Amino acid sequence: MADTITVSATKMNVKGKLLVNGLIRFQSVTSSGDEISVVIGDGGGLELLGSFSAFISNGVFTINLPDTTKTNPSNIGFKVTVKNLDTSEMVLGPGYECYQPSVSGTTFDLVPPNVPRSLTVQYGPPG
Secondary structure (H helix, E strand, O other): OOOEEEEEEOOOEEOOEEOOEEEEEEEEEOOOOOEOOEEEOOOOOEEOOOEEEEEEEOOEEEEEEEOOOOEEOOOOEEEEEEEEOOOOEEOOOOOOOOEOOOOOOEEHHHOOOOOOOOOOOOOOOOO
16 A cells, blocks of 8 residues: 555564564554544545554564555654563563654564663763
């Protein structure tokens, strides 16, 4: 579809092992993280609180998400969550609160979390 972007992964891991049975959810949000409804593409319809989900099987998923340059409002983000369906545990850490896929598509298992950098330790003269 011209108004979508394909996002996929082949190595979704939990504690070093492939996630056997999971669900990934992309919730459309504003830049401040508020859930939002969007119109998709040219006449694609209103997506109420735009939530898009895909099953993860043995670490693999593929999903088509709206091209955020063609949504109304434009340039939305997605809050991403991943649930282990065998344990009901949420398994994706922080840093995916306003994810934007690239227009050319994204391999999600290569996307680093967007979290503040660790503090730099500065050593001075012994005191």
